[in-house]
Amino acid sequence: MRYRDIITIEPGKRGGKPCIRGMRITVYDVLGYLASGMSPQQILADFPDLTAEDIQACLAYAADRERMQFTADA
Numbered sequence: 001m002r003y004r005d006i007i008t009i010e011p012g013k014r015g016g017k018p019c020i021r022g023m024r025i026t027v028y029d030v031l032g033y034l035a036s037g038m039s040p041q042q043i044l045a046d047f048p049d050l051t052a053e054d055i056q057a058c059l060a061y062a063a064d065r066e067r068m069q070f071t072a073d074a
Contacts, residue, residue: 003064005057006020006057007019007020007027007057007061008020008021008022010022018061020050020054020057020058021054023049025050027061027062030043030054030055030058031058031062034055034059040055043055
């Protein structure tokens, strides 16, 4: 998964948080919805501008960020 093609960071948008394809939906938003128990299908129904690939990109981004954090702490 090449999340770098989907996840964008713009200093003036949502405080510079990573967003999906320049929209105002953040990676944090999507991860929070998943963590609260929403299924990907429910998220897609609530946010028709999102795709299943966007949700996968959020997960890949979070995994990569966690991996980089773990490496930096070691």
